[in-house]
Amino acid sequence: MVSAALFDLSHPAHYLHWHFFQMSVANVVVILLMIAVFVAAILIPFPKRRRES
Amino acid sequence: MSDGEGRPVSPEERQMWTTWVRERAVGALPPEKLLPDRQPAYVSSWIYVFGVATIAALVVVVASGTILGLKGPEWWHVAGIGRFFNGIHLWAVELFFFAMVVHLWGKFFMGAWRGGRGRTWMTGAIAFLVAIGAAFTGYLSQQNFDSQWIAFEGKDGLNSVGIGSFFNVADFGQMYTFHVILLPLAVVALVVWHVLLVRRHGVVPPYPAKPTPPPQQAAPSEGSAR
Numbered sequence: 001m002v003s004a005a006l007f008d009l010s011h012p013a014h015y016l017h018w019h020f021f022q023m024s025v026a027n028v029v030v031i032l033l034m035i036a037v038f039v040a041a042i043l044i045p046f047p048k049r050r051r052e053s
Numbered sequence: 054m055s056d057g058e059g060r061p062v063s064p065e066e067r068q069m070w071t072t073w074v075r076e077r078a079v080g081a082l083p084p085e086k087l088l089p090d091r092q093p094a095y096v097s098s099w100i101y102v103f104g105v106a107t108i109a110a111l112v113v114v115v116a117s118g119t120i121l122g123l124k125g126p127e128w129w130h131v132a133g134i135g136r137f138f139n140g141i142h143l144w145a146v147e148l149f150f151f152a153m154v155v156h157l158w159g160k161f162f163m164g165a166w167r168g169g170r171g172r173t174w175m176t177g178a179i180a181f182l183v184a185i186g187a188a189f190t191g192y193l194s195q196q197n198f199d200s201q202w203i204a205f206e207g208k209d210g211l212n213s214v215g216i217g218s219f220f221n222v223a224d225f226g227q228m229y230t231f232h233v234i235l236l237p238l239a240v241v242a243l244v245v246w247h248v249l250l251v252r253r254h255g256v257v258p259p260y261p262a263k264p265t266p267p268p269q270q271a272a273p274s275e276g277s278a279r
Contacts, residue, residue: 030151038155041099048097 087252095259103156104251110149111244115237117142122233126196146188153181165257173250180243187240190232193222204228 014025066072117138121129128135157177166174192203204223211217221227 030147034151034154034158037151038100038158041103041155041159044099046097046099 082249082253087249089252093256093258096256100155100159101256103152103159106152107149107156108244108248110145110152111240113145114142114149115241117145118233118237130196146191150184150188153184157181160257163257164260167257168254170250170254170257173247173254176243176247176250180240180247183236183239183243187232187236190228190236193228194225194232196225 016023016025016028062072120138121135121142124132124135124138129139130136160174160177189203189207193200193207201223207222208217211220211222
């Protein structure tokens, strides 16, 4: 059911518009998330495997 | 030269295409290279996880898409479990592209085409482009108002770049065939080729560190011990 969705999808998407730039808020959020995950993947240390005794 | 069991290959067997294919395949990708148990130390980073995350999402995309295709549009629009699988298919695609874009950024900044890895880079880039086509035809195959809207927007887009005569994006049958057979086969084949090339050439090493100038040695002062 659409009413059970986390977000109410029964309306037109919200858009950001700045000069020539126009993009839906959903797409902007996804792009920002990808950038955040990319930066985190570089900065967060990878867990090291324990040496076998 | 011998066969896989150590038996020498006779001249007659050497003319067989199976011998030629086997020797080429094992020569290019010996088993220890195809299924390695070690990786270089620099692979120990989260940025190397997104390639296999993309493949994991692709497996879910193909599996859920197969079930959707077998059950049909009425099932995925009306039945509760059908809508659930429709959601799995959509979100697996979202994760597929999310992971693939982060993988692409990582490989771009690593210069992953270096060291004879040009074909690895190109197969990945082409797989990305073909996957966009697969996603586009998927949106066209939804069988709802959304797909009609996307079809008529897409029609204008394809016409504007001069390839509109090759596709009829408003034709469900044509787009569905592209979506469930042709483009998935192309994506999977490209991904398999890409992974085999990664196995053959190995993961690209990091850029070499910039050489640092040696520290200036202090001039010996007068009276210092010789």
